Amino acid sequence: MQLLDQSLGQIATSVAGATAVFHQHKLDFCCGGQHSLRDALAKKGLPEQDIVNALTALTLQPVQFTDWRKAPTKELITHILERFHQRHRLQLPELSRLARRVEHVHGDDPSCPTGLTDHLDDMYQELESHMMKEEQILFPMLAGGIYPAGPISVMEEEHIQHGDALEKLELLTNNITLPAHACNTWTALYIGLKELKEDLMQHILLENEILFVQPKAKAHGEGGVCCGGCQ
Structure with missing residues (x-):
C-alpha cells in the first residue's frame, strides 16, 4: 500500500x-x-x-525502532507505564509550578498565558484519574487477554477529552510560541509544554491504535479508534 x-x-x-x-x-x-x-x-x-x-x-535510514504492533501486550503495557504514566506524573506538577511563576511575574504582559496554571492543574487531575483506571482495571484485563468493550470505550472517550485539553493549552499559549522577550522560566515552561504535548499524543496513539485493538484485528492491520481534539 x-x-x-x-x-x-x-x-x-x-x-x-x-x-x-x-x-x-x-x-x-x-x-x-x-x-x-x-x-x-x-x-x-x-x-x-x-x-x-x-x-x-x-x-531508508538505519535507525533503532521498536514496532509495538508486534510486541506482546504485557511488554507494551510496561512500556506505557514506564515511558508515559510515570513521565506525566513528573511533567505536569513541574509545568504547573513554572506556569504559576510566569503568571505571577508577567501577569501584566499581553503575551502571558493567563489561566495556564489552572488548566495544567485540571489536566493533571483528569489524567491522573484516567491513568489510575487503566492501571487498576483495564491494563490487568488486557494483560490477561481480555478486551472489554465497555472500559476500552470509556478510555477512548477520555482520550478525546485529553485531546481537547491539548487544544486549549495551545490556545492559551499561542500554539506554544514564545514571545521574543521571554525569560528563562518562560522558555523552560514552553519547552516542557511541547514535550508534554508530543508525549501525550504518542501515549494516546499507542493505546488507541495498538493496545486497545484485539490481536486478531492487529494481525489484519486494522486500526483502533482514535481521539478527537489534538491539533
Whole structure:
C-alpha cells in the first residue's frame, strides 16, 4: 500500500521518526490517526510529494525502532507505564509550578498565558484519574487477554477529552510560541509544554491504535479508534 493511502496512525506506528514530520506540519496523527495521509494533506493544503519524500527517507535510514504492533501486550503495557504514566506524573506538577511563576511575574504582559496554571492543574487531575483506571482495571484485563468493550470505550472517550485539553493549552499559549522577550522560566515552561504535548499524543496513539485493538484485528492491520481534539 502506498504511503498516501495509509492512515496517519499506521504510518506513525510503523515508520521511525514519522511523528516528527507530522508535528512539523501539524498533521494530527493522534486524534486524526484514522485519516489517510492523502486526505490529511489535502485538508491542510500541503504538497504531497514533499511529505512523502520526507517519510520515504526515514524508511531508508538505519535507525533503532521498536514496532509495538508486534510486541506482546504485557511488554507494551510496561512500556506505557514506564515511558508515559510515570513521565506525566513528573511533567505536569513541574509545568504547573513554572506556569504559576510566569503568571505571577508577567501577569501584566499581553503575551502571558493567563489561566495556564489552572488548566495544567485540571489536566493533571483528569489524567491522573484516567491513568489510575487503566492501571487498576483495564491494563490487568488486557494483560490477561481480555478486551472489554465497555472500559476500552470509556478510555477512548477520555482520550478525546485529553485531546481537547491539548487544544486549549495551545490556545492559551499561542500554539506554544514564545514571545521574543521571554525569560528563562518562560522558555523552560514552553519547552516542557511541547514535550508534554508530543508525549501525550504518542501515549494516546499507542493505546488507541495498538493496545486497545484485539490481536486478531492487529494481525489484519486494522486500526483502533482514535481521539478527537489534538491539533
